[in-house]
Amino acid sequence: MLDGRTTLTQFIIEEQxxxxxxxxxxxxxxxxxxxxxxxxSNAVSKGALAGMLGVHGEAGGxxxxxxxxxxxxxxxxxxxxxxxxxxSGHLAGMASEEMDDFIPIPPQYPHGKYLLVFxxxxxxxxxxxxxxxxxxxxxxxxxNAGANATLEDFLQPGTEQxxxxxxxxxxxxxxxxxTGNGVNAFxxxxxxxxxxxxxxxxxxxxxxxxxxxxxxxERFWEPPIRRYVEECLAGKTxxxxxxxxxxxxxxxxxxxxxxxxxxxxxxxxxxxxxRSKGGRLRLLYEANPIGFIIEQAGGVAITGRGRVMDxxxxxxxxxxxxxxxxxxxxxxxxxxxxxxxxxKEPTTxxxxxxxTRSLFxxx
Ligand code: F6P
Ligand code: MN
Numbered sequence: 464m465l466d467g468r469t470t471l472t473q474f475i476i477e478e479q480x481x482x483x484x485x486x487x488x489x490x491x492x493x494x495x496x497x498x499x500x501x502x503x504s505n506a507v508s509k510g511a512l513a514g515m516l517g518v519h520g521e522a523g524g525x526x527x528x529x530x531x532x533x534x535x536x537x538x539x540x541x542x543x544x545x546x547x548x549x550x551s552g553h554l555a556g557m558a559s560e561e562m563d564d565f566i567p568i569p570p571q572y573p574h575g576k577y578l579l580v581f582x583x584x585x586x587x588x589x590x591x592x593x594x595x596x597x598x599x600x601x602x603x604x605x606x607n608a609g610a611n612a613t614l615e616d617f618l619q620p621g622t623e624q625x626x627x628x629x630x631x632x633x634x635x636x637x638x639x640x641x642t643g644n645g646v647n648a649f650x651x652x653x654x655x656x657x658x659x660x661x662x663x664x665x666x667x668x669x670x671x672x673x674x675x676x677x678x679x680x681e682r683f684w685e686p687p688i689r690r691y692v693e694e695c696l697a698g699k700t701x702x703x704x705x706x707x708x709x710x711x712x713x714x715x716x717x718x719x720x721x722x723x724x725x726x727x728x729x730x731x732x733x734x735x736x737x738r739s740k741g742g743r744l745r746l747l748y749e750a751n752p753i754g755f756i757i758e759q760a761g762g763v764a765i766t767g768r769g770r771v772m773d774x775x776x777x778x779x780x781x782x783x784x785x786x787x788x789x790x791x792x793x794x795x796x797x798x799x800x801x802x803x804x805x806x807k808e809p810t811t812x813x814x815x816x817x818x819t820r821s822l823f824x825x826x
Pocket of ligand 2: 585
């Protein structure tokens with residue numbers, strides 16, 4: 464029994480009724496994506512029982528365009544996303560982290576008005592350790608609806624997203640969605656095979672004492688990141704006057720979901736290791752959708768030099784620095800970057816900077 468609970472299907476159709484001029488295309492697309500996520504969830508949860516773990520291909524495994532080793536589940540999840548969406552008529556094209564070029568819609572299928580970009584299995588380097596992984600997706604309008612998409616059609620800033628979401632394959636399978644009207648999360652009820660709305664209108668607390676960064680990269684960090692983390696680590700007796708806690712799952716979907724539920728900060732900043740590539744995470748199917756969701760939940764997502772969603776992409780697999788989470792901490796990190804760009808020396812709590820700017824006043 465649903466006991467008054469809202470399924471994803473019902474939620475999507477009710478949203479569609481509220482949107483004037485909606486044709487049902489978008490609802491159909493979301494429904495197909497959610498079906499793909501259920502199939503991937505099933506494959507992920509079977510793990511070793513169905514031979515799902517390990518690398519794809521012969522000795523040492525294949526690599527994707529990012530130079531990352533592909534896991535079997537990366538390839539399976541990519542195929543599931545493509546097969547679930549290619550035939551529907553809702554799309555003019557797709558792009559995936561696992562594919563060098565964008566994926567055209569073959570001539571035997573109708574062409575629609577949307578573009579779908581996705582990371583089929585984020586965090587998959589963790590899969591053999593049974594750590595949470597997920598599927599991230601972003602939906603854009605194709606400038607030439609009904610035609611074959613071109614590469615340029617995909618190169619839109621995150622502000623143009625009409626929808627973003629991610630599925631998280633953890634102890635529960637969750638689907639987190641935004642269409643620009645807040646963030647709602649659904650839990651997969653395996654008994655009925657449906658996502659059920661369990662976390663309506665998620666909001667990120669503005670204050671937090673928890674941050675996540677891969678500290679093994681410390682020697683590559685820029686001064687503002689060094690400054691922020693050093694101050695957190697100094698704890699109660701340092702300039703922040705309180706202790707901080709640290710987490711690093713190395714699975715961005717899992718970190719994003721933690722931040723949605725209890726606040727926090729995630730940093731994969733620009734550093735000397737990734738500078739020549741532009742950053743570590745990918746703009747179109749990692750940073751933008753997560754940035755959209757975080758902003759819609761009241762958080763902030765920046766590169767250190769501006770808002771993630773304002774970055775104009777130059778290529779499909781473009782990388783960017785990503786820093787997101789609770790508003791007051793991200794604003795502080797943005798101010799530290801600004802100080803660095805302006806050539807200002809880091810100051811301490813007793814300095815005029817901290818007493819005149821309300822942002823830095825400690826409680
Ligand atoms: O897809 C990239 C990703 O797996 C993210 O999910 C995660 O945050 C990051 O890479 C982990 O990077 P590293 O292995 O450098 O800690
Ligand atoms: Mn990823």
